[in-house]
Amino acid sequence: MDTPRSRRRLTPPLLACLLLLPLLLDGLVVFQTYAVDVEVKDESNVSCLYAKWMLKLSIMYEGTDEYKTSTFMLPDDVSYVGTSCGNKTSGPVLSIEFGEGNSWAIHFTKTKDTYQGVTTFTYNTGDTVLFPDAKKKERVTVSTNFPANPVKLNTAFSCGTEDAVKSDNVTQTFLNVTLQAFLQDGRLSSQQTLCDNDVTMSTSSPVVGEARSAQLVSTAGTPDLNATGPSSPPSPSVPPEEKPGTGSYTVKSGEVTCLLANLGLQLNITQQIPLIINFNPNTTLASGHCGQTTAALQLSDGSKKVDFLFAVRNATSEKFYLKGVDIAIVGSKNATLSATNHSLNYWETTLGNSYLCRKEESIIVIPGYKVNIFDLKIQPFEVEEGQFSAAQECSLDDDTILIPIIVGAALAGLIVIIVTTYLIGRRKTYAGYQTL
Incomplete structure (x- = not known):
């Protein structure tokens, strides 16, 4: 079956029965942290397609009284029936079914030098969950190219910023995309083709110069650096303020x-030339998704972004924790710094509570890539009326443990003083007697 990795590997015999979330693998529960996070393999167990992104769908439809818009992320419970590596006449296909009669698929074709994807989205206005008051009950299909432009063969398409594609009444918004079809030797390429938005952002942002490209894949809890691109080093950054400003961020469903x-x-x-970069709360945008057992918060500030991925520990513990962190900094074309680790274990708190830590915390994503957190208060599950619940404080903030330490130290010091005074007094007493 699947290997215990943070992404799924799909092979043809399993497609008809595989559900994305949650999936029990050899005693391990694998949580979905992206709307799409799959690696498709052929019958020889060779990867032909890698796809990872968040996808938001926005559909305008006719309601009983007026036109309305249904906006949603791909739900947790989806199936991949129809996904395959293709054959001699057709390329890989990633097919997703969800809800009542809704489906989304992307078909890939290639030329001598490039590959291109075409999405086909069929939505059913009879699905009362997504379209609760639709006037017409019908299936509608729209198609569009994605990526918008052909991608050079043997490169991975990458897009950290939002990439919105509109077709008729449907807008598909892709975010944090890593995509490659027709993988050479079944391996994700270290060379990247950036989307237009990332290229524009990188040419206008001074944060990182010609940074070497680095991509990380988390395997069975141990992150390994597996790709290194152009060798020109990043330009030194201007030292930021000692402490970043505190921002308030929300994610809505x-x-x-x-x-x-x-x-x-x-x-x-510190992987190459040291970079210390603060996020500006005035320009940082928040996005993400919420689910029953997983949640994600993405903070983007210009060319840099960080994803925080949360998961519920298990069905009986009633605790959540920080499971993963993704870092990406877009430099210039084909130059990106990135690191990923989905095997973390931070900020464990009881469901229904928020997590609070006033002291600085440092999270090592991989060696050389660290996230520093200040004045943290976060709640990714069971938020009621848009307000934080009671906070569970981190051990760094817990000053109560200092009290017995201080009292114990004071008592030990007092005992030392008493014993020392007693010994000195006895020595003086002995000196006053004469030997007979």
Whole structure:
């Protein structure tokens, strides 16, 4: 079956029965942290397609009284029936089915030098969950190219910023994309083709110069650096303020706030030339998704972004924790710094509570890539009425343990003083007697 990795590997015999979330693998529960996070393999167990992104769908439809818009992330419960590596006449296909009669698929073709994807999205306005008051009950299909432009063969398409594609009444918004079809030797390429938005962002941002490309894949809890691109080093960064400002961020599911976060965020990268970069809360944008057992918060500030991935520990513990962190800094074309680790274990707190830590915390994503967190208060699950619940404080903030330490030290010091005084007194007493 699947190997215990943070992404799924799909092979043809398993497609008809595989569900994305949750999936029990040899006693391990693998949680979905992206709307799509798959690696498709052929019958020889060779990868032909790698796809990882978050996808938001926005559909305008006719309601009983007026036109309305249904906006949602791909739900947790999906199936991949129809996904395959293709054959001699057709390329790989990634097919997703969800809800009542809704499906989304991307078909890939290639030329001598490039590959291109075409998405086909069929939505059913008879699905009362997604379209609760639709006037017409019908299936509608729209198609569009994605990526918008052909991608050079043997390169991975990457897009950290939002990439919105509109077709008729449907807008598909892709975020944090890593995609490659027709993998050479079944391996994800270290060479990247950036989307237009990332290229524009990189040419206008002074944060990172010609940074070497680095991509990380987390395997069975141990992150390994597996790709190194152009060798020109990044330009030295201007030292930021000692401490970043604290921002307040929210994630919504429809109109309901489902995730709350207050924090100051700083990146500390020493992999090449040291970079210390603060996130500006005035320009940082928050996005993400909420689910029953997983949640994600993405903070983007210009060319840099950090994803925080949360998961519920298990069905009986009633605790959540920080499971993963993704870092990406877009430099210039084909130059990106990135690191990923989905095997972390931080910020464990009881469900229904928020997590609070006033002291600085440092999270090592991989050696050389660190995230510094300041004045943290976060709640990714069971947010009620858009307000933080009671906070469970981190051990760094717990000053109560200092009290017995201080009292014990004071008592030990007092005992030392008493014993010393007693010994000195006895020595003086002995000196007053004469030997007979």
